[in-house]
Amino acid sequence: MYLETINSPADIQKLSQKEISELSSELRQKILSVVGKNGGHLASNLGAVELTIALHRVFSTPKDAIIFDVSHQCYAHKLLTGRLPQFDTVRQHQGLSGFTNIEESEHDFFTSGHASTSISSALGLLTAWEKQGHDGKVVAVIGDGALTGGLAFEGLEHAGQLSKNLIVILNDNQMSIDHNTGSVSRYLSRLTVSSRYQSFRYKIDRAIDKIPYINKSLEKLVFRFKRSIKGLMLTNNLFVDLGFEYVGPLNGHNEMNLEHVLRRVKKLHRPVVVHVVTKKGKGYSYAEETPENFHGVGPFDVKNGVLKKSNKLTFTESFSNSIVSLGRKNEKIVAITAAMAQGTGLSKFERKFPARFFDVGIAEEHAVTFAGGLARGGMIPVCCIYSTFIQRSVDQIIHDISLQKLHAIFVLDRAGAVPGDGATHQGIFDIALFRPVPEAIILSPVSDVDLHLCLRWAVNSAASCVFIRYPKLSCPEELDAFRQPVSLGKGIFVPAADFSNLSDSEFVSRTRKKLVVTTGGMFTEVQSACKKYIMENSGLADIFVLRFIKPFDETYFKDLVARYDEVILVEDGVKTGGISEYLEILLLKNDYKNIKILAFEEKFYSHGTREEVLSEAGLGIEDIYKALI
Numbered sequence: 041m042y043l044e045t046i047n048s049p050a051d052i053q054k055l056s057q058k059e060i061s062e063l064s065s066e067l068r069q070k071i072l073s074v075v076g077k078n079g080g081h082l083a084s085n086l087g088a089v090e091l092t093i094a095l096h097r098v099f100s101t102p103k104d105a106i107i108f109d110v111s112h113q114c115y116a117h118k119l120l121t122g123r124l125p126q127f128d129t130v131r132q133h134q135g136l137s138g139f140t141n142i143e144e145s146e147h148d149f150f151t152s153g154h155a156s157t158s159i160s161s162a163l164g165l166l167t168a169w170e171k172q173g174h175d176g177k178v179v180a181v182i183g184d185g186a187l188t189g190g191l192a193f194e195g196l197e198h199a200g201q202l203s204k205n206l207i208v209i210l211n212d213n214q215m216s217i218d219h220n221t222g223s224v225s226r227y228l229s230r231l232t233v234s235s236r237y238q239s240f241r242y243k244i245d246r247a248i249d250k251i252p253y254i255n256k257s258l259e260k261l262v263f264r265f266k267r268s269i270k271g272l273m274l275t276n277n278l279f280v281d282l283g284f285e286y287v288g289p290l291n292g293h294n295e296m297n298l299e300h301v302l303r304r305v306k307k308l309h310r311p312v313v314v315h316v317v318t319k320k321g322k323g324y325s326y327a328e329e330t331p332e333n334f335h336g337v338g339p340f341d342v343k344n345g346v347l348k349k350s351n352k353l354t355f356t357e358s359f360s361n362s363i364v365s366l367g368r369k370n371e372k373i374v375a376i377t378a379a380m381a382q383g384t385g386l387s388k389f390e391r392k393f394p395a396r397f398f399d400v401g402i403a404e405e406h407a408v409t410f411a412g413g414l415a416r417g418g419m420i421p422v423c424c425i426y427s428t429f430i431q432r433s434v435d436q437i438i439h440d441i442s443l444q445k446l447h448a449i450f451v452l453d454r455a456g457a458v459p460g461d462g463a464t465h466q467g468i469f470d471i472a473l474f475r476p477v478p479e480a481i482i483l484s485p486v487s488d489v490d491l492h493l494c495l496r497w498a499v500n501s502a503a504s505c506v507f508i509r510y511p512k513l514s515c516p517e518e519l520d521a522f523r524q525p526v527s528l529g530k531g532i533f534v535p536a537a538d539f540s541n542l543s544d545s546e547f548v549s550r551t552r553k554k555l556v557v558t559t560g561g562m563f564t565e566v567q568s569a570c571k572k573y574i575m576e577n578s579g580l581a582d583i584f585v586l587r588f589i590k591p592f593d594e595t596y597f598k599d600l601v602a603r604y605d606e607v608i609l610v611e612d613g614v615k616t617g618g619i620s621e622y623l624e625i626l627l628l629k630n631d632y633k634n635i636k637i638l639a640f641e642e643k644f645y646s647h648g649t650r651e652e653v654l655s656e657a658g659l660g661i662e663d664i665y666k667a668l669i
Contacts, residue, residue, distance in 0.1 A: 163206055284313045298316065367392065378407045437474065452467065474507055569581075616642055
């Protein structure tokens with residue numbers, strides 16, 4: 041076992057090529073076994089093993105910096121940088137993060153989880169190092185999927201302009217999360233046919249290496265000759281036009297060849313793009329055949345590749361069914377995703393209505409403004425983006441949708457607590473970000489039926505900018521209250537009688553009454569806490585679900601609250617700027633003072649199960665129960 045002997049990247053320097061090959065297999069087996077148990081990003085990590093080894097054999101972190109874009113392919117990097125003893129805790133509460141994390145290791149330069157950031161971060165770090173006399177190399181590792189993001193091109197353009205000796209590794213696996221689409225993917229596919237140039241180049245390089253003494257004139261002549269050949273074979277190369285030296289495409293699973301090329305690249309004093317072609321899921325047949333199914337997975341059976349799934353309907357699946365149903369009735373509905381068709385549940389819509397489905401790549405800003413253009417043209421765009429990623433599109437929401445008074449629907453999957461992925465993926469900021477947007481409407485459905493009613497209302501309403509947010513969670517059991525028609529600003533009142541087993545006489549005898557006001561995504565926890573309170577105490581607890589976070593029927597709410605001894609506000613978003621803070625101020629202005637707020641504080645919450653994340657935030661079932669007693 042070579043992996044057990046690796047305590048730092050320095051330990052892999054002494055391994056032979058045969059030993060490196062065996063280390064690659066051990067890394068894959070370790071990654072596979074842990075992800076099978078814990079869930080996580082599998083296909084991307086299996087595809088980057090040899091590349092990661094080569095990078096750590098050539099560059100010496102932390103003197104040099106390796107910056108992984110998104111960093112969902114960093115598991116081999118973690119194992120090679122001394123984290124083998126803790127690796128079984130990946131994505132577990134208080135365990136290792138599934139991404140690079142500056143709090144874990146000096147070998148991690150950024151806490152990363154969003155796409156297209158690596159080149160800009162790397163260029164900034166390199167510039168700072170140069171100004172302080174630090175001669176370390178900086179390498180940005182970015183996938184072809186992340187290259188669809190505009191920020192990546194902004195970084196490339198600036199790097200070429202500054203002419204810094206930045207090294208960009210383009211990990212080309214023809215996929216981001218779902219299969220790549222668009223001109224960037226086609227462009228990179230075209231570049232991969234240029235491997236004949238690289239073959240020619242390496243033959244020339246090997247021949248030159250055999251010359252014992254080479255003078256500067258001959259060296260310059262060889263360089264010009266290679267550039268002229270490249271000009272014939274690689275016409276219209278985007279990276280060259282941006283000011284980069286271009287090397288590739290290279291076989292990303294040939295570690296020895298990668299290492300050879302990277303050692304040459306390390307000596308260059310100008311920006312360079314190294315184009316590496318890898319296979320997602322490499323070494324695990326199930327992931328190789330369907331890498332999109334093994335991108336971010338829950339626990340699964342490694343022996344047969346069968347994912348362990350709950351039989352309960354999730355909010356994502358509910359949305360998937362609803363938009364397909366509405367799409368059949370209304371041909372103006374179009375669906376947009378930012379490289380997340382499967383994760384958002386839009387794959388089903390894509391199969392049914394391919395001409396009305398648009399995957400724009402990892403380009404959330406473009407997705408929103410594109411939706412605005414579709415709306416201006418008379419279509420009804422439904423743009424589905426994770427809550428954590430819609431943060432990138434705040435200006436587009438304000439300027440390109442709301443200001444224009446365009447009717448566009450934004451479905452925010454994974455709102456609230458997000459298990460496993462941690463601080464970079466918690467969907468807790470969307471309410472505070474978008475409540476101040478003029479004329480914005482924010483809906484928070486509570487169940488499968490309610491989600492369908494809310495989406496149908498959003499499609500058919502005359503409203504402009506509509507948000508529908510829901511958690512990564514199974515839908516709760518349906519109650520009759522959830523079926524009431526959607527009315528602008530109105531919430532859903534759920535009396536204790538609907539979910540408790542008390543008799544009518546017991547209800548009459550209980551005089552202490554409390555009201556729990558909650559966003560839809562917290563209903564499951566709120567209902568459990570209220571049941572416990574009713575069973576173990578002498579009071580009653582009714583629930584009011586904020587179907588509409590904005591606009592809000594203040595008159596009805598003030599009249600409702602007047603009937604209760606105390607109000608507990610529960611929100612799966614940050615308290616600052618959230619709906620709970622707003623309602624507290626509203627009630628205080630009306631001399632109602634018995635108020636408690638349970639919401640996320642202004643901090644970044646780490647990874648764990650949903651229950652663990654909520655408990656850390658003081659939003660678990662026990663926390664809500666304690667607020668009631």
